[in-house]
Amino acid sequence: MKLIMDILTKNGLVVAFLVTGGILWLSYLISDKILRKKIPGSAIAIVTGLLLAYVGGAVTGGSKGIADISWLSGMGIMGGAMFRDFAIVSTAQGVHLEELRGTGWVGVVSLLLGITMSFVIGMLVALSFGYHDPKDLATIGAGACTFIVGPVTGAAVKASSEVIAVSIAAGVVKSVVVTLITPVFARQIGLNNPQSAMVYGGLMGTTSGVAAGLAATDPKLVPYGAMTATFFTGLGCLLCPSVFYLILTYFFGS
Amino acid sequence: MTIYGVAILAACYLIGQWIGAELGALLGIDANVGGVGFSMLLLMLANSYMHRRKLLAPMTEGGILFWSNLYIPVIVAMSAVQNVAAALSGGAVAIIAGILVTIIPMVLLPFVVRLMKRKAP
Numbered sequence: 001m002k003l004i005m006d007i008l009t010k011n012g013l014v015v016a017f018l019v020t021g022g023i024l025w026l027s028y029l030i031s032d033k034i035l036r037k038k039i040p041g042s043a044i045a046i047v048t049g050l051l052l053a054y055v056g057g058a059v060t061g062g063s064k065g066i067a068d069i070s071w072l073s074g075m076g077i078m079g080g081a082m083f084r085d086f087a088i089v090s091t092a093q094g095v096h097l098e099e100l101r102g103t104g105w106v107g108v109v110s111l112l113l114g115i116t117m118s119f120v121i122g123m124l125v126a127l128s129f130g131y132h133d134p135k136d137l138a139t140i141g142a143g144a145c146t147f148i149v150g151p152v153t154g155a156a157v158k159a160s161s162e163v164i165a166v167s168i169a170a171g172v173v174k175s176v177v178v179t180l181i182t183p184v185f186a187r188q189i190g191l192n193n194p195q196s197a198m199v200y201g202g203l204m205g206t207t208s209g210v211a212a213g214l215a216a217t218d219p220k221l222v223p224y225g226a227m228t229a230t231f232f233t234g235l236g237c238l239l240c241p242s243v244f245y246l247i248l249t250y251f252f253g254s
Numbered sequence: 255m256t257i258y259g260v261a262i263l264a265a266c267y268l269i270g271q272w273i274g275a276e277l278g279a280l281l282g283i284d285a286n287v288g289g290v291g292f293s294m295l296l297l298m299l300a301n302s303y304m305h306r307r308k309l310l311a312p313m314t315e316g317g318i319l320f321w322s323n324l325y326i327p328v329i330v331a332m333s334a335v336q337n338v339a340a341a342l343s344g345g346a347v348a349i350i351a352g353i354l355v356t357i358i359p360m361v362l363l364p365f366v367v368r369l370m371k372r373k374a375p
Contacts, residue, residue, distance in 0.1 A: 020327045023334075042326050049333030057339025065335040079331030085290050087328040089267050090321035092294035097302050106370050113366065118355050125351040140347065144355040165340075166348050172341035173352025179333065181356065189363045196367045203359040203366065207290070208336070212329045219326065227291050234278060234287030 012074025043216035110202025134248040142240035143167025149236035156241035175209035182213025201225035205232030259317020
């Protein structure tokens with residue numbers, strides 16, 4: 001038994017290939033046979049991933065989901081930023097430049113709208129829970145953008161670590177919720193063509209949530225959503241601690 | 255050869271990441287601004303150039319397509335390593351903010367798309 005564990009731990013990435021393959025096989029089986037394709041297999045697989053992440057975090061108390069279990073640590077490599085971004089970039093192979101011509105401004109407008117909306121909503125929720133300090137409001141508002149914008153802003157405006165933790169949590173909740181409900185409401189909100197996917201990426205911004213949500217909806221839309229979403233975090237890190245924070249200090253004092 | 259495709263993809267990825275990092279540094283923020291987006295644009299440019307010149311052998315393209323086929327499994331692995339436990343323990347502020355900030359823009363999506371179509375040249 002110890003020998004097997006050693007082998008699994010030493011070959012983490014290969015184990016991750018096997019485990020992920022198993023999750024997908026099971027998910028497609030459930031989708032085909034039990035749910036009669038009413039819910040796509042990829043959506044079931046992603047939800048299974050989130051459940052495993054919860055189990056991993058609850059069992060180990062760590063912060064990396066299932067990858068905190070030593071023999072599953074390879075999941076952290078396969079699901080880490082490098083592989084994720086590499087795979088997302090490769091999806092651009094199916095995109096034709098002609099489809100994107102003249103859509104740059106669509107991306108810019110939806111990004112500005114998405115960042116402002118996220119910040120204001122997060123800030124209002126924080127306000128309704130009794131936060132008054134502009135530092136705290138800015139940090140939680142930034143966390144509502146993405147779980148990277150939150151801590152970056154928090155560090156810039158010198159917010160407390162508790163508030164930064166709340167902002168990260170808000171961003172993670174957002175990415176999980178986007179993943180879960182995108183395929184559910186895609187049809188009602190007209191999310192079925194490249195242009196609306198681009199706007200969606202700009203409004204939501206969480207690259208992981210948008211990518212996973214669109215993958216579960218229609219994999220062909222992924223590159224369009226990812227393309228705009230990838231600018232969201234950077235722009236958010238730019239706007240939240242500067243312009244948005246200054247506006248808040250004007251209203252709430254510093 | 256398959257590795258040529260993987261190498262082209264890697265080159266686009268790295269150059270895009272570099273542009274994103276430089277842009278971040280230029281703006282004075284500690285974040286990569288649009289690295290993935292630049293990488294994707296580069297890959298599209300390289301792809302259309304090679305298609306026009308008939309330089310893209312099927313094996314080469316296979317090296318890129320292999321990765322785009324692995325995309326969903328990578329996303330599944332990514333969901334399995336999210337800090338879901340922390341998301342749930344961040345308290346009501348985090349959960350309510352996270353839910354509202356998803357639902358409100360989502361409901362507004364059709365209006366934003368329509369607005370943009372009307373203004374489109």
